[in-house]
Amino acid sequence: EVHLVESGGGLVQPGGSLRLSCGASGLTFNTNWMAWVRQAPGKGLEWVANIKNDGSDTYYVDSVKGRFTISRDNAKNLLFLQMDSLRADDTAVYYCATETWLQFFYWGQGTLVTVSS
Amino acid sequence: QSALTQPASVSGSPGQSITISCTGASSDIGGYNYVSWYQQHPGKAPKLIIFDVTKRPSGVSNRFSGSKSGNTASLTISGLQAEDEADYYCSSFTTTYTLGVFGGGTKLTVL
Numbered sequence: 305e306v307h308l309v310e311s312g313g314g315l316v317q318p319g320g321s322l323r324l325s326c327g328a329s330g331l332t333f334n335t336n337w338m339a340w341v342r343q344a345p346g347k348g349l350e351w352v353a354n355i356k357n358d359g360s361d362t363y364y365v366d367s368v369k370g371r372f373t374i375s376r377d378n379a380k381n382l383l384f385l386q387m388d389s390l391r392a393d394d395t396a397v398y399y400c401a402t403e404t405w406l407q408f409f410y411w412g413q414g415t416l417v418t419v420s421s
Numbered sequence: 422q423s424a425l426t427q428p429a430s431v432s433g434s435p436g437q438s439i440t441i442s443c444t445g446a447s448s449d450i451g452g453y454n455y456v457s458w459y460q461q462h463p464g465k466a467p468k469l470i471i472f473d474v475t476k477r478p479s480g481v482s483n484r485f486s487g488s489k490s491g492n493t494a495s496l497t498i499s500g501l502q503a504e505d506e507a508d509y510y511c512s513s514f515t516t517t518y519t520l521g522v523f524g525g526g527t528k529l530t531v532l
Contacts, residue, residue: 349512351523405455406512406514407455407473410469
């Protein structure tokens with residue numbers, strides 16, 4: 305059974321940084337593209353970023369380009385999202401997911417990021 | 422503003438069928454057969470229910486079906502049950518992915 309577990313969320317001040325992690329089990333991690341998807345309180349889903357299975361290619365939604373960095377450690381089955389210059393509108397539950405052609409097959413339970421002073 | 426357009430809400434009675442539309446463009450739905458649908462209950466993570474326009478993952482009820490015509494994809498739920506009450510999101514592969522890949526979501530109410 306595929307299991308994805310996010311961690312690293314919390315309260316951070318505007319302009320601050322946070323690093324999210326996602327641990328994966330039950331799948332061959334290094335063969336899967338991975339993605340981060342977020343959901344602001346009471347709002348819809350928003351794709352944030354994705355990364356190729358070997359980490360050689362990354363893609364971002366325009367609103368986070370230059371501020372967020374997606375990366376992975378295939379030796380440890382871990383996915384990361386480094387978030388810098390955080391803004392209030394980055395407040396959301398962040399989900400990691402396996403992804404193929406921007407179709408999201410398995411999801412974690414999410415971790416809440418709150419950007420507030 | 423979302424990349425794909427869905428109705429904000431739909432409703433139906435138990436046993437009935439409903440259809441949720443998802444309208445895009447030739448750069449997404451119209452150009453690729455990588456349309457997916459997700460069900461999300463309150464406080465829960467989304468769950469994939471349709472991928473590749475028409476395919477169901479293992480374990481998903483055959484009451485859920487997907488289709489596509491031109492730039493519009495559709496999700497049909499037949500034999501509505503109370504447990505189907507949830508938010509539903511569409512997504513499509515797109516060449517303009519930096520602008521977003523999900524629809525705005527549709528709230529399904531089972532009357």
